Amino acid sequence: MKLNKIKSVSIASEVFDQLRLKIISGELKNGERLVEMELAKYLGVSRTPVREAIQRLEQEGLVEILPRKHCLVKGIDFDAINEIILIRTLLEPTAARVAASKITDEQLLTLKGYLEQSEMFFQLGKVEELMMVHDLFHAEIIKVSGLTRLVNILENLHDYIVHFRYSFLSRPHLVERSIKEHYQIYEALCSRDLDKVEEVFIHHLSGISDYAKVVIEDNIPLNQGNNRTGGLK
Known part of the structure; x- marks a missing residue:
């Protein structure tokens, strides 16, 4: 060779x-x-x-x-966001379903710890720390699946996904919604119900379009810099 x-x-x-x-x-x-x-x-x-x-x-x-x-x-524009949303919606529920068939009690305790930290950091208003544990929650489930190629694809999108999370984790109403849905995912994993895990994960990801809007709000072109309040037109 x-x-x-x-x-x-x-x-x-x-x-x-x-x-x-x-x-x-x-x-x-x-x-x-x-x-x-x-x-x-x-x-x-x-x-x-x-x-x-x-x-x-x-x-x-x-x-x-x-x-x-x-x-x-x-x-980051809507085309990029929509493409990443499509990839995540297709791949992450599959990874979660496979993870549900493999996950151990110890790994479930790890996820529970991330959820508890999420609530604590949310109450303290610590966005950076909240983003970190939110990211770890998703990463742990994907890792448990053991689907190496799928994991690599999602890791390649990591930089984009982190920025999405930073934008929406700055909005309290979206944080509360996300934490609630993470608990639903955790409970489904605890039951080892593969169909339920996939269902709640799809529901969780279906709300990403709302998160996409706040990412765009945070990236309005500079020539509109004086109008960076309010929603999308």
Whole structure:
């Protein structure tokens, strides 16, 4: 077998990873300008890796390149959200159903602990911590399924999903709803009722469209910056 030597991560990849995370997290807002020369100077690199990184971001649909000018952040739009919702709705209930046939009492205790922490962090208004345990709850169920390829697909969407959660976990009424539905999922898992687990998980994910709206609200283009209150038009 002939293998190629492993090379270190390229500068372009590091630039790409930084910019991608800042766009997905909302730190770089929709409509914000990215200029190669400015980015290169700020990051302390040449323009070439910045150009390569921006081209990769365009392929992922996160920026729009304007020839001989600059590029605009596109960030998360309804198309991206709807695609991710579709993938999650198809895959996560299946993972939960399989998990229900394998889950141990110890793993159920872990999930219960996450639920209790969720309530505590919600009462304390600690969004970062709440997001962490919310994420761990979903991740634990998916992991228990043992469906390696499915787990990998969902992990590849993790950066996007985390940002969704940050947006809606900032809204108390959506947090209360989510915690309640997590308890329903937990109780169904405790009963080891595969059909019920799948049913409540599908119901839980069916509400993601409401969460999608608040993600868009948090990413209104900068030219609408003075009108970032209220709902969608």
